[in-house]
Amino acid sequence: MSGINRQITLDSRHIAKHLPDTPQMRRLLNKGRAAHIFNNEATMNQVAQAIIEEG
Secondary structure (H helix, E strand, O other): OOOOOOOOOOOHHHOHHHOOOOHHHHHHHHOOOOOOOOOOHHHHHHHHHHHHHHO
16 A cells, blocks of 8 residues: 555454454444444455455
């Protein structure tokens, strides 16, 4: 990615809020917040990697 001069990595502290049926995801929804949910962790990692590589 242009303009970022460091390695970009997925922050593992935020994984659970993007997976279905986790307490973290439910907490976001109960607060009326948006939750971007992936079918599973493998899919989420593929999307994150594509974003890191391609922007």
